[in-house]
Structure formats: structure tokens, C-alpha cells
Amino acid sequence: DAGVIQSPRHEVTEMGQEVTLRCKPISGHDYLFWYRQTMMRGLELLIYFNNNVPIDDSGMPEDRFSAKMPNASFSTLKIQPSEPRDSAVYFCASSPDRGREKLFFGSGTQLSVL
Amino acid sequence: GESVGLHLPTLSVQEGDNSIINCAYSNSASDYFIWYKQESGKGPQFIIDIRSNMDKRQGQRVTVLLNKTVKHLSLQIAATQPGDSAVYFCAETVKAAGNKLTFGGGTRVLVKP
Numbered sequence: 001d002a003g004v005i006q007s008p009r010h011e012v013t014e015m016g017q018e019v020t021l022r023c024k025p026i027s028g029h030d031y032l033f034w035y036r037q038t039m040m041r042g043l044e045l046l047i048y049f050n051n052n053v054p055i056d057d058s059g060m061p062e063d064r065f066s067a068k069m070p071n072a073s074f075s076t077l078k079i080q081p082s083e084p085r086d087s088a089v090y091f092c093a094s095s096p097d098r099g100r101e102k103l104f105f106g107s108g109t110q111l112s113v114l
Numbered sequence: 115g116e117s118v119g120l121h122l123p124t125l126s127v128q129e130g131d132n133s134i135i136n137c138a139y140s141n142s143a144s145d146y147f148i149w150y151k152q153e154s155g156k157g158p159q160f161i162i163d164i165r166s167n168m169d170k171r172q173g174q175r176v177t178v179l180l181n182k183t184v185k186h187l188s189l190q191i192a193a194t195q196p197g198d199s200a201v202y203f204c205a206e207t208v209k210a211a212g213n214k215l216t217f218g219g220g221t222r223v224l225v226k227p
Contacts, residue, residue: 056214105158
């Protein structure tokens with residue numbers, strides 16, 4: 001299996017622009033997570049899905065952030081409008097129903113908002 | 115709120131020596147713990163896990179110890195190798211609280227040749 005695939009690997013954008021991050025989870029995994037990593041706050045859970053349904057979005061910082069999972073093999077995290085404080089590495093992770101706590105992470109998207 | 119070891123210390127280890135990475139957690143209801151390894155430019159990678167009904171668990175060159183009395187977790191790496199250089203995170207979850215892992219701040223391990 002190729003693992004969790006994220007795109008793009010790097011994104012540089014200007015303040016106010018829309019940013020869309022993409023994730024393909026491991027086939028057969030029922031859970032999908034979006035995390036954000038910064039030096040100041042470490043790894044923070046933004047939202048997670050179970051069987052394509054959002055279960056907990058309490059970590060989503062503001063209404064500027066939204067996430068969707070239209071099918072079992074694809075999810076997006078959108079920031080609109082983006083701000084410099086959104087600069088971080090965004091990770092997508094997935095896990096199976098059995099052993100759901102054992103997350104498999106993608107390589108992340110390094111986002112820089114200028 | 116709950117927190118898990120919110121610090122980022124650095125541990126310098128001579129190649130071949132054993133490493134011990136420590137983690138404190140604050141939620142006494144936590145019942146499952148995981149150690150992750152994150153290399154530069156990559157996502158965290160699962161190393162080993164332990165449930166709260168255990169005190170010790172061993173893997174290949176790694177051992178996790180859990181002390182629920184003082185809410186402390188440690189990861190021991192035997193015969194540390196250059197490839198072990200990375201940031202190590204402990205994470206905890208409470209099954210009753212759903213499927214949410216809380217990550218600590220991480221420890222950077224530098225292996226000196």
C-alpha cells in the first residue's frame with residue numbers, strides 16, 4: 001500500500017487566498033484525521049471522520065476552515081481566506097476500525113501564507 | 115484541559131548507547147498510549163503502544179514503560195543508531211472520549227557517531 005497520500009507537499013500563498021489541501025487515506029481505513037503542527041502548539045487535531053462522516057470538528061480553529069470527505073478515498077481541508085497565522089504543516093492520517101487509535105500519517109503539506 | 119508532556123527537550127546520545135525518553139500525562143482516565151517517531155520532513159510514524167492494564171511492553175529494540183501511579187510514560191531504545199535521530203512523541207487517548215489522540219510536545223533525539 002502506498003500509505004496516506006497528501007498533496008501538495010508545499011504550498012506558498014498570499015494572505016486572503018483560498019487554500020485547498022488534499023488527502024487520500026489508506027484503502028480500507030474507516031477513520032480519517034486532519035492535524036496541524038506548529039512549533040508553538042505541537043500537533044493539534046482539527047477534525048476527524050468516520051466512514052466519511054465528520055465526527056468531531058471541535059479543533060477547527062475558525063469558520064475559515066472547512067473539511068469534507070465526499071468518499072472513502074478522498075478528503076479536503078480548505079482555508080478561505082488564508083492568514084499568515086495559518087502557516088504550519090498539515091497532516092492527514094487514517095486508521096482502521098480495529099486499532100483505530102493507531103494512526104498512519106501522510107508526509108504532510110507545508111503551508112506558508114505570506 | 116488535558117495535556118501530555120508539553121515540552122521539546124533534546125536528548126544527545128552516543129551511538130550504541132541506550133536512550134530513555136520520558137513523557138508525563140495529566141489525565142488519569144487515559145487508557146491507551148502510543149509512541150510516535152517523526153523524522154525531518156515526514157509525518158509521525160507509529161513505534162509502539164501500551165494499554166493501561168499493562169506496565170511494560172517490548173518491541174524490536176524498544177520498550178515502553180507505564181507508571182500509572184505518577185502518570186509517567188517512557189520509551190527506551192536499545193543500542194541507539196543514527197537512524198534513530200528524530201523527534202519522538204507520546205500520545206494518549208481515553209476510549210470513552212472517542213477516537214481522539216492527544217500528543218505531547220515531543221523530544222528530539224540526536225545520535226552522535
